Amino acid sequence: MTNRQFFLLLLLAAIWGASFLLIRIAVDSFAPVFLIEARVLFAAVSLSLMAILMRRKVLIKGLGRHYFIVGLFNSAIPWMLFAYAAQTLTVAMLAILNATAPIWGSLIGRIWHGQHISKQGWCGLGLGILGVILMVGLAPEMINSESLSALLAATFAAGCYGIATNYTKHVKLQVSGFDTSHGSLWATVVLLLPLLPFFPMNHLPTSDEWLAVVILGIVCTGIALIFYFDLVAEIGSASALSVTFLIPGFAAIWGYIVLGEALTFNVVVGIITVLLGTMLVTGFSPMRFLKKRKGDLQASSKL
Numbered sequence: 001m002t003n004r005q006f007f008l009l010l011l012l013a014a015i016w017g018a019s020f021l022l023i024r025i026a027v028d029s030f031a032p033v034f035l036i037e038a039r040v041l042f043a044a045v046s047l048s049l050m051a052i053l054m055r056r057k058v059l060i061k062g063l064g065r066h067y068f069i070v071g072l073f074n075s076a077i078p079w080m081l082f083a084y085a086a087q088t089l090t091v092a093m094l095a096i097l098n099a100t101a102p103i104w105g106s107l108i109g110r111i112w113h114g115q116h117i118s119k120q121g122w123c124g125l126g127l128g129i130l131g132v133i134l135m136v137g138l139a140p141e142m143i144n145s146e147s148l149s150a151l152l153a154a155t156f157a158a159g160c161y162g163i164a165t166n167y168t169k170h171v172k173l174q175v176s177g178f179d180t181s182h183g184s185l186w187a188t189v190v191l192l193l194p195l196l197p198f199f200p201m202n203h204l205p206t207s208d209e210w211l212a213v214v215i216l217g218i219v220c221t222g223i224a225l226i227f228y229f230d231l232v233a234e235i236g237s238a239s240a241l242s243v244t245f246l247i248p249g250f251a252a253i254w255g256y257i258v259l260g261e262a263l264t265f266n267v268v269v270g271i272i273t274v275l276l277g278t279m280l281v282t283g284f285s286p287m288r289f290l291k292k293r294k295g296d297l298q299a300s301s302k303l
Contacts, residue, residue: 005235012227013243017250019220020094021258022212023086029209032083033199037192040075042217043225044185050226051182059179064187066173070180071187074164078157080192085157088150091255092263095248096135096270097154099278102244103128105162106281112166124280131273139266177232181225242284245275 027035051058086094103125109115117125136142136151168180175183205213228243248271255261279285 005231008227008231009243010246012224012231013246014250015220015224015227016243017095017247017252018254019216019224020082020086020091020098020251021254022216022220023083023094024091024255024259026205026209026212026216027083027086029201029203029205030213031199031202032080032087033192033195034201035083035213036076036079037189037196038213039079039217039221040185040188040192042214043221044182044189046218046222047178047182047185047225050222051178056178058182059175060183063173063175063179063183066171066175067180067183067187068191069167070164071184071191073160073167074184075188076191078160081153081157081160085150085154088146089154090261090267091259092248092252092261092267092271093135094154095251096267096274097132097151097158099158099244099248099271099274100128100132100155101158101161101165102278102282103162103274104159105165108159108162109166109169113170120280120283124277124282127277127280128274129277131270131275131277134273135266135270137266139264177229178225181229185221244278244282245284245286248275 023035030038048058050056082094082098085097089097106115106117106121107125110117132151132155136147142148142151231243252261252263252267252271256263
């Protein structure tokens with residue numbers, strides 16, 4: 001991994017960590033449904049413009065069902081649930097629960113496709129669940145119906161990512177990541193449109209809240225996906241997955257700097273335990289990652 005690729009990985013983690021901050025900033029005025037509809041609309045338009053600039057032909061014929069399924073489980077449901085949870089939980093807590101997605105993905109793969117889970121994987125599943133329990137159990141102020149409903153919503157949102165991952169992994173379609181993201185974002189726009197009259201905004205958003213949504217859609221969704229596809233193409237999906245382990249740290253920093261959210265003991269314990277569990281499930285090794293990066297740097301220095 002070159003310095004540019006490593007910087008891109010850190011930048012992507014910082015951008016995706018900021019997405020939870022921006023949701024927290026905007027959700028009080030927009031409310032979850034309007035917020036996510038605006039997010040996916042800005043993101044879909046930005047990817048359409050990118051496709052035009054790259055002169056990239058977008059595949060549509062025969063893929064409508066595929067785009068709607070991915071849009072439902074990878075964007076519409078989880079993003080609305082995270083937006084709902086953001087009305088109660090801190091930025092760091094949202095990112096911790098988001099990081100459990102590979103854990104639920106592994107469990108869903110076991111149930112759905114009979115996917116084998118090693119002893120290490122089962123330990124990871126247990127650690128991930130324990131991390132969420134510790135995050136709540138070590139903070140007595142969170143033991144109330146509002147916090148628990150937000151916690152369940154964010155956990156189910158992470159589970160939806162697991163459904164989407166297992167679907168895309170086993171569906172027999174030759175569709176690129178760019179086309180799937182682009183098509184599913186437009187499908188999400190259509191899916192959420194009928195809900196808008198029933199879930200209106202809470203009140204008129206301020207200019208800062210509008211700015212947060214624009215950045216959330218264009219930068220944290222549209223541009224971030226382009227960065228991610230570039231990384232996958234250059235270093236492979238396994239190495240690109242390491243961004244998952246960096247997001248909670250960046251999210252906690254953003255929450256502290258912008259909103260003054262304290263990095264409490266239960267959050268630190270939650271981050272460490274959940275990330276350890278996710279590493280066991282995915283087989284990710286920080287030492288192997290750093291060793292590979294060192295080898296890549298040495299190889300590039302000889303060129």
